[in-house]
Amino acid sequence: MPATRPENARPPVFDRIRTALPGWAGGVLTGLQGVVLSYLVVLAPALAAVAGAPSLDGSAAVDWSGSATIATDLWLLGHGVPLVAGDSTVSLIPLGLPIASAAILAAVARRFAVKTWASWGLSVATFAAGAALIGWLGAADGMRAGSATRAAIVCALIAAPAVAAGIWRAYGARLRVLDRVPDFVRAGLRLGLGTVALVVAAAAAVGGAWAVLGMDRIALIASDLHMDPLGAGALALGETLYVPTMVCWMVAWLVGPGFVVGTGSLYAPDTLTVDALPSVPLLGALPSGSGGWWVWAPLGIVAIAALCRALLFRRIGLDWESAKAGGVAIAAVALGLVTLAALSRGSVGPGRLADVGAEVVPVTLIGTALVAAGYGAVWGTLAGWRAVRARWTRDDAPAPAVTEPAAPAR
Numbered sequence: 001m002p003a004t005r006p007e008n009a010r011p012p013v014f015d016r017i018r019t020a021l022p023g024w025a026g027g028v029l030t031g032l033q034g035v036v037l038s039y040l041v042v043l044a045p046a047l048a049a050v051a052g053a054p055s056l057d058g059s060a061a062v063d064w065s066g067s068a069t070i071a072t073d074l075w076l077l078g079h080g081v082p083l084v085a086g087d088s089t090v091s092l093i094p095l096g097l098p099i100a101s102a103a104i105l106a107a108v109a110r111r112f113a114v115k116t117w118a119s120w121g122l123s124v125a126t127f128a129a130g131a132a133l134i135g136w137l138g139a140a141d142g143m144r145a146g147s148a149t150r151a152a153i154v155c156a157l158i159a160a161p162a163v164a165a166g167i168w169r170a171y172g173a174r175l176r177v178l179d180r181v182p183d184f185v186r187a188g189l190r191l192g193l194g195t196v197a198l199v200v201a202a203a204a205a206v207g208g209a210w211a212v213l214g215m216d217r218i219a220l221i222a223s224d225l226h227m228d229p230l231g232a233g234a235l236a237l238g239e240t241l242y243v244p245t246m247v248c249w250m251v252a253w254l255v256g257p258g259f260v261v262g263t264g265s266l267y268a269p270d271t272l273t274v275d276a277l278p279s280v281p282l283l284g285a286l287p288s289g290s291g292g293w294w295v296w297a298p299l300g301i302v303a304i305a306a307l308c309r310a311l312l313f314r315r316i317g318l319d320w321e322s323a324k325a326g327g328v329a330i331a332a333v334a335l336g337l338v339t340l341a342a343l344s345r346g347s348v349g350p351g352r353l354a355d356v357g358a359e360v361v362p363v364t365l366i367g368t369a370l371v372a373a374g375y376g377a378v379w380g381t382l383a384g385w386r387a388v389r390a391r392w393t394r395d396d397a398p399a400p401a402v403t404e405p406a407a408p409a410r
Contacts, residue, residue, distance in 0.1 A: 026112045027119035030163060031126025033108045038101040039134065042078075042237075043071040049234035072138035078241065080154035081135055081147050082346075092346035092356055095248070096241035101155075102162035109166025120167060124159040131155035184321045188328025191316060195308045195329065195371055196336035202300060203250035210250075210287050217284035225279060239282040246285070248344030251337070252358030253287060255367040256298040259344075261286065263352040269297040275352070298370055305333075305374025318383055326375055334368045 050067040073083050078097025083090040105127065113119045128151075135151035136144045211218070227235060249259040249267075258268025261283065266273040272290035277283045309316070309326075316322045338360055345357030 026114050027122030028126050030105065030109045030113045030119075030123040030166075031128075031130065031159070033112070034101065034105040034123075034127045034159065035130030035134070037104045037108070038097070039071070039075055041097070041100055042074045042241075043068065045234040045237045046071040046074075069138070072134060074238065074241075076135055076138055076147065076151060079131055079151050079158070081139075081151050084140070084143070088350035089347055089354070090349065092242075092245065092348050093343060094238070094241035095244035095343060098154075098158050099244060100241075102158050105159055105162035106166040106169070109163040110170040113163060113167050113170070115167055115171040120163055123163040124156055127159040127163075128152040128156040184325040185328050187312070187316050187322075188325035189332055191308055191312050191325065191375075192329035192332025192336070194312075195305050195333055196340075198304045198308060199251060199254070199301060199367075200247060200340070202304060203254050204247045206254060206297075207247055207250040207285065211285035214284045214286070214288055217288075218281045221279055221284050222281040225281075235281075239280070242282060245344045246282070248340045249358060251340050251367075252344075252363045254297050254300055255337075255363050255370065257359060257362040257366060259356075259358040261356055263355045269294040278348070278353070298366070301367060301370040302374040302377070305371040306378050307374075309375045309378040313378070313382060318379065318386070326379070329375070330368060330372050333371045334364055337364045337367045 046067040047064065050064065074094070075097065077083050077090060077092075078094045079101070080093065105123070109123060113123055131154070132148040132152035135147035135149075139147035222232070225232075225235075252259045253267060253269065256269060258266055258271065260266055261277060262275055264273065265275045267287050268290065270290055272287065277286075316325045341358045341360040341363045345360065347354040348356050
């Protein structure tokens with residue numbers, strides 16, 4: 001039997017805090033904690049790195065403001081605000097940071113928000129307002145309004161589903177409007193989103209394999225930087241935040257068109273054109289081979305799509321409703337590929353480094369076609385199998401007995 005809590009036992013501390021606070025206060029507290037904790041993700045390593053520098057170089061001055069500026073710029077970059085320095089612009093988003101912000105918001109909302117629309121709305125609004133404040137304070141003169149507005153919009157888009165997920169985890173929720181969604185739409189979304197998730201997982205696995213193969217290059221680049229331990233730790237954290245971005249690049253690599261890291265370069269299964277790269281250890285994990293068996297990598301997308309379609313064959317059959325569900329799934333896959341390619345594209349500096357990432361249109365069109373081929377292969381196989389089985393069933397059925405008509409009575 002599960003253990004039960006005695007009636008006189010005190011509730012957990014988070015439950016007591018949530019009970020003592022009014023609903024609106026829990027929403028505000030959720031948004032504030034989301035801003036502070038997500039900002040500390042980048043601020044704490046930056047302060048630690050700059051604090052350890054004087055003990056290593058003999059200097060007595062500690063540039064706290066400089067480290068805070070770097071952390072603010074990185075936080076804003078992770079939430080959609082490009083970093084402009086002179087004539088160069090860095091707009092490539094470290095996707096690990098918005099993912100971390102969403103996870104923090106979901107966890108905090110589960111503890112402090114309540115199951116009301118007001119609590120949800122205040123959580124989102126407070127997080128967006130805090131992002132706008134950071135954008136205003138961290139931007140240069142003449143760019144404050146634009147940075148604050150962009151940070152607020154992006155953070156609201158991040159916070160809305162994250163806070164809703166936290167409230168749903170804490171209380172459970174049911175939106176009646178979802179009951180009006182047709183069954184074929186639900187089945188199609190399940191198939192399409194599941195396919196995108198498996199494609200991303202496969203891309204992460206392939207990227208991890210390339211990282212293992214490139215361990216020597218990564219170690220060589222890191223040793224050439226001659227960084228102190230705290231600085232190396234801060235760099236490692238920054239690189240970790242860009243790992244999800246590289247996973248999106250590997251999705252484009254699996255699809256076939258590949259991606260570029262600077263104008264004139266191309267990383268694809270059938271082509272490898274490498275140019276000079278910045279001295280960043282993480283870039284040592286980029287693919288280092290092409291041709292040969294690698295040209296068949298896009299068939300992995302077909303196999304993944306076929307696997308997802310086969311796993312849902314009981315829910316999505318061969319009738320007209322199932323055909324509409326397949327169309328919804330293909331549309332969901334196309335939208336997912338557009339999102340992944342768009343979010344992982346940007347610039348990391350001037351000149352040739354202004355072009356980094358994958359082309360959205362080729363990745364979307366080719367990837368959607370490969371997924372449709374996988375779905376179609378399973379559909380054709382199931383249809384063929386049913387036709388053959390029906391034929392066998394008819395052939396094996398015993399012939400009906402023929403009875404002679406009875407003789408007329410005399």
